[in-house]
Amino acid sequence: MADNSKLELVVEVDINKANASIKSVNTGLSGMEQAASKAAHGASAGIDGMIASMVKGAAAGNLIAESINKALEWEKEWTIEAANHAAHTDKMGMSMVALAKAHGVTEEAAEKSAEAVRKVGFSTEDAIHAVDRLMIADMSLSKAEGLAKVAKDAAAIENITPGEALEKLLMSIESGASRGLRTMGIFVDLNNEVDRQEKLTGKTLGENEILQLRYTAVMRGRKDSRRRLRGREARRRRARPWPAK
Numbered sequence: 001m002a003d004n005s006k007l008e009l010v011v012e013v014d015i016n017k018a019n020a021s022i023k024s025v026n027t028g029l030s031g032m033e034q035a036a037s038k039a040a041h042g043a044s045a046g047i048d049g050m051i052a053s054m055v056k057g058a059a060a061g062n063l064i065a066e067s068i069n070k071a072l073e074w075e076k077e078w079t080i081e082a083a084n085h086a087a088h089t090d091k092m093g094m095s096m097v098a099l100a101k102a103h104g105v106t107e108e109a110a111e112k113s114a115e116a117v118r119k120v121g122f123s124t125e126d127a128i129h130a131v132d133r134l135m136i137a138d139m140s141l142s143k144a145e146g147l148a149k150v151a152k153d154a155a156a157i158e159n160i161t162p163g164e165a166l167e168k169l170l171m172s173i174e175s176g177a178s179r180g181l182r183t184m185g186i187f188v189d190l191n192n193e194v195d196r197q198e199k200l201t202g203k204t205l206g207e208n209e210i211l212q213l214r215y216t217a218v219m220r221g222r223k224d225s226r227r228r229l230r231g232r233e234a235r236r237r238r239a240r241p242w243p244a245k
Contacts, residue, residue: 126163154184188221
């Protein structure tokens with residue numbers, strides 16, 4: 001006889017449906033885990049990228065700062081050097097004017113001669129120095145431009161600066177020494193020029209006459225040298241064999 005005082009709960013489970021439900025839950029949990037992993041990885045990559053960008057930015061900033069500092073240092077040095085050069089040039093210009101007055105040359109004439117020499121291809125300092133040397137030697141400033149042109153050609157032959165070549169020319173004209181002229185392609189004997197002229201005139205030449213004679217000899221010697229060079233080049237071209245047809 002059944003006991004009616006007990007209540008029994010009977011649970012029926014469908015195995016297939018239960019397994020499907022459990023798999024669904026597991027899939028959902030796995031998806032959540034993967035999403036969380038991707039999010040964590042993305043966050044990590046983002047942080048790493050941010051840190052790398054910060055490092056690169058800092059490095060770039062340091063390079064830019066260093067470049068700016070170097071540029072400022074170079075500009076400072078250039079400005080100081082330019083200022084010193086300008087001051088030196090101005091000082092040379094003032095000295096030239098003072099020297100001109102001492103030799104009875106007008107300031108305008110001295111500056112005009114210096115500008116003519118500069119236009120030949122000389123630096124401002126070398127041009128001023130050339131005018132100073134001419135005045136010290138008591139030579140006319142009208143010779144400045146001609147001597148500058150000869151000096152420029154001679155400098156190319158001896159591979160020296162135009163200023164150095166002009167100094168050698170002036171020293172030769174003042175002293176009569178011709179050896180230094182040969183290395184510049186000018187073949188004249190300045191002392192023989194003076195001796196020949198004194199014999200022709202039957203009188204001793206004065207200092208200014210000697211300087212003028214030497215100057216003329218140098219200018220003539222340079223023309224002769226250029227003429228010889230042109231003739232040599234023409235002979236070389238004529239001797240060159242014609243290309244076969």
